[in-house]
Amino acid sequence: MDTKLLQEIEKGTKSALIKKNIINYYIQSGSSTITELSKVLDLSIPTVTKLIAEMCDDGYIEDKGKLETSGGRHPSLYGLNPESGFFIGVDIKHFRVHIGIMNFKGDLIDEDLIPYSIENSPESLDHLCKIILSFIHKQNIKQDKILNININISGRVNPESGYSYSIFYFEERPLSEIISSKIGYRVTIDNDTRSMTYGEYLAGCVNNEKNIIFVNVSWGLAIGIIIDGKIYSGKSGFSGEFGHIQAFDNEILCHCGKKGCLETEASGAAIYRHLKQAIKDGASSILSKKILEGKHITLQDIIEATNKEDILCIELVERTGLELGKHIAGLINIFNPEMVIIGGTVSLTADYIMQPIKTAIRKYSLNLVNKDSKIVLSNLRDRGGMIGACLLARTRLFEI
Structure with missing residues (x-):
């Protein structure tokens, strides 16, 4: 593939900005005619025709064939060329790494789950880099066609600067730059929940909804926010720290260093802790x-x-669901979203977590507000982070 467009993007030329707009449009819509595209971009048909021709030569866009119409001339459809580039998404979970590769069009080509116990150490970071390189070497593609790698990291992550402040914060250089120098590819990073939210928005259960809250109930607890079709990151990329609102008068020390966080009683870590204690107490x-x-x-x-109907585990999951629902009700009262998506590892219990969440939402949120908010289970389930990371890898390269 010609790298002319990537060079233009780095220079920030006017032509490159329009071409990025075209790619972003096709990421969202799939394909269109030149006439449709010119209306969206508010540009003349000759201008758009010239740009599309250049992007076809560069290999980013391809002619998808003629559009069937009822009569007259059949216009050509254009869309992203799947083989023009590839994007890798890396989702770091608590005990493993979920890694996948997606083509330019957004089709998942391959994925793998690899055991990995994350630790805040240079050795653990090196291990992660080896996992990524090993996955790349297995792929039957030219490795210079890998245009970007996005890595999901939990906690406080600034995707714009490339810094992670919760883990792997060893030196003054951005983490994205450090990893890029270790593996030899362009790298971006983002918060894992935000990535899951984006995956669900583009490839999951979202249809036409533009105002969405995604609740990630995994080992920890966080939310992703989409407002008017755009991911809300906050001033420094730290939005969505739902798990660290003060919710309980307890003495449980959260990993953030504070006590009484919602996450201490409503998360996978809380279920894990309560289960071990209950069994030691004779349950x-x-x-x-x-x-x-x-x-x-x-x-x-x-x-x-x-899911095998273990009574103790069901009770702990339901208790978590009731606590979560109570606080999600508060989010609904504040944001009045079209959709609330429950995702993350604990969402794999399906109705065991969903029913108590819905019960608590009905009890604690305002009726006029919650009646317009759909409460749904994630479609992507535990693959959401990996898919979202792949999609973000593509978007980050061409975002305005």
Whole structure:
């Protein structure tokens, strides 16, 4: 693929800005005729025709064939060329890395789940880089066609500056720059929940909704916010720290360093902690033997036990759902969203988490406000972070 457009983008020419607009339009809409595109961009048909011809030569756009119409001349449809470039998404979970590769059009080509225990150390970062490179070397594509890699990181991440302040904050250089120098590819980073939100928005359960709250109930707890079709990141990229609002008068120290955070009683980590304590106090569960023998269990083990109708696990998930629903009701009262999506690892328990959330929302939110908010389960489930990371890798390269 010709890299002329990428060079233009770096220079910030007027032509490059219009071409980025064209790519962003096709990312959202799929394909269109030149006439339709000229109306959207408010440019003349000859201007758009010239730009499309240049982008076809560069390899980013391709002619999709003639549009079937009832009569007259059949115009050509244009859209993104799938083979013109590839994007990698890396979703760091608590006990593993979910990595995938997507073509320019947005089709997922390959994915893998690799065991990985994240630690805030240079060695752990090096291990992550080796995982990414190993995945790239398995791909049957020219490696210079990988245009960007986006890595999801939990906590406080500034996608614009490339800094992560919650983990891997070892030196003054941005983390995105450090990883890029280690693996030899362009790298961007973003908050994992924001990435999941974007994945659900472009490739999940969202239809025409433009105002959305995505609730990520995984090991931790956070929200992603979309307002008028755009991801809301906040001034420094730190929006969505839902799990760290002060909600309880307890003495449980949250990993953020404060006590009483919502996350201490309404998250995968809280379910994990309560389960281990309950079993030590004599409660019974499918996981009792493992825990009492001191064997390692994961949040995924708890999800599987819940879905096998383990009574103790169900009770803990439902309790979490009620606490979550109470505070999501507050978000609904503030934002009046069209849709609230429940995602993340704990959402894999489906109705066990959804029903208590909906019950609490009905109880604690204003009727006139919540009646217009759909409460739905994530379509992408535990693949949302990886898919969102791939899509963000593409968007970040061409965003305005």
